[in-house]
Structure formats: structure tokens, C-alpha cells
Amino acid sequence: MIDDVVAPAGGIAAPTPLGMGGWRAFRRHRPAVIALAVFGVIVLAAVLAPVLPLHDPNAQVLTDRLRSPSGNHPFGTDELGRDQLARLLFATRISLWAALQATVVGVLLGVPPGLFTGTVGGRLDSVVSRAFDAVQSIPALILAIAVVAVLGRQLTPAMISIGIAFSPTFYRVSRAAASTVAGETYIEASRSMGQRTMRIVVDHVLGFVAAALVVVISTTFAFGILAEAALSYLGLGAQPPSASLGSMLTSAANLLNASPQLTIEPGLVIVLVVLCVSLVSDAVQATASAGDGG
Numbered sequence: 001m002i003d004d005v006v007a008p009a010g011g012i013a014a015p016t017p018l019g020m021g022g023w024r025a026f027r028r029h030r031p032a033v034i035a036l037a038v039f040g041v042i043v044l045a046a047v048l049a050p051v052l053p054l055h056d057p058n059a060q061v062l063t064d065r066l067r068s069p070s071g072n073h074p075f076g077t078d079e080l081g082r083d084q085l086a087r088l089l090f091a092t093r094i095s096l097w098a099a100l101q102a103t104v105v106g107v108l109l110g111v112p113p114g115l116f117t118g119t120v121g122g123r124l125d126s127v128v129s130r131a132f133d134a135v136q137s138i139p140a141l142i143l144a145i146a147v148v149a150v151l152g153r154q155l156t157p158a159m160i161s162i163g164i165a166f167s168p169t170f171y172r173v174s175r176a177a178a179s180t181v182a183g184e185t186y187i188e189a190s191r192s193m194g195q196r197t198m199r200i201v202v203d204h205v206l207g208f209v210a211a212a213l214v215v216v217i218s219t220t221f222a223f224g225i226l227a228e229a230a231l232s233y234l235g236l237g238a239q240p241p242s243a244s245l246g247s248m249l250t251s252a253a254n255l256l257n258a259s260p261q262l263t264i265e266p267g268l269v270i271v272l273v274v275l276c277v278s279l280v281s282d283a284v285q286a287t288a289s290a291g292d293g294g
Helices: 019-027 030-047 084-120 122-136 140-151 155-182 185-192 197-233 245-253 261-293
Strands: none
Touching: 019 030, 019 261, 030 084, 030 261, 084 122, 084 155, 084 197, 084 245, 084 261, 122 155, 140 155, 140 197, 155 197, 197 245, 197 261, 245 261
């Protein structure tokens, strides 16, 4: 899927879906535009959660246990009488931040060396590629569980390890794009004029790989949401009294018969976020592929 974005015919750098022309092409994908708007609303609500007029997400009112949705508690309450809407927004905030951490780590560890080694080639390219191949052989969740076992039940180290596990994907995409354009005439001309390798990467290679990176970033972010949910479900993610979407699902699993909405609400947010990110990613890839064909 990613190869379709980074390997245009003829060795000519493909147009990316960035800029006004790319945005106009992206807008033709109506489901993706709607998904982007929904995702924006979810992110905005999560970011503004601390300043919204909500109940204290950690305040326990045992006399209000497992209340059905009402005017005072629009999403009901959980097994400890805590407002479900407030906890859902703060949990979404934590889950989005966790996925962002994994994505940023993957980008920072994978993209710069991929662009550089793909441009210069040679022995350095071979050595670095073998190192990333070794990292690629470690399953992301297994690495996260191992890190949690060493450092304790903390969400941030676990998500950083997820980012490390995904860095080879960013490396391969960046390296493939850089290798494709490394032999182009304008790259050779830049070298002959004395431009440094990093300057060549920034000026000529980075734009070529941008479309593919958007796709990989979207995919990694979506997996980060699912990875956080999986780790929290295993009790290795966010720890009480804080809540994430995964930990909310874990708490609600034992109350499925008594209060099914406790599982529906965080589960629906996870599905919406992953679906929105996937639709946007597919639209970006389709826009890039259309640019290649043009």
C-alpha cells in the first residue's frame, strides 16, 4: 500500500497532497472530509476537557452508582458513581496523547536516518538498515510489555516502546523515497554546487516523501490508540485514578449486564477515532496516487 505512494514511474518526484491543489483533490473524498471533521471535534473536546463545565472525573459518589443517562449525567455514571461523560473526555485526552507519543517517537527515530542514509547510500546505509531490521523483528506489544515489566506500570514508557517498534516502518518509507531521487540530475547538480547532504535532504527529498509519511503517521496513530487500549485492558496502561479508553473498557467489562453503556461509550470513541484516521489516510494515499498518475 505504501509502495504505491513512494514509487512513481520514471524516477520523477511525485506531487504530494500538500498545498492548495492537494487540498482541493482531498475534498473530493467526502467520507474523508467528514471523518476529518469528526476527528477534529473529538480532539477539540479532549483538549478543552479541563475548562469545560464538567463534573470532577475522579469524584466518587457511591449513592449515584450505575445511574442511567440523565440531565445531570448525560452518559450516566460508573460503578463508583463517577460521571461517565467527564471520565470519557479525560480518558480520550490520555489515549490521544499516548498515541501521539508513539507516533512522534517513530517519526523522530525513523525519518531522519532514513532520509540521510537513502541519500548517501554506501556502507552506512547497509549498517543502519540492518539495525532497523533487528528492531523490526520485535513485536510492538511484546516490547511494550517488557518495558512496563522493567520500568513499572507507566503508560508513557510503554507508548515510547511502541514508537520504537514502529520506527523501522518510517525508516523504510523515508529511505525508499530518498533512494529513488538520490540519482536524479538535480540532486547531482546540488552536490556539484557544494550543497551539504542535509540541505539536499531538506530541500529536495523531504517533499517527495511527505505524502507517504502522512499515510504512515496516520496508520501508526491509529495503531497507537489500539495499542493503548490493549495495554490498559491488560492493566499495563493508565493507572487509577486516571482513566484511558482502554482502562474504561476494562472496568466496564465486569458490568456488561448491569450497565452496558459503560462499554459502548469508550468502545465507540475508539472505533470512531480509528475509523476517522483510516479514512483520512486512505484519502491521502488516493490523492497521492492520482498525482502520480497525472
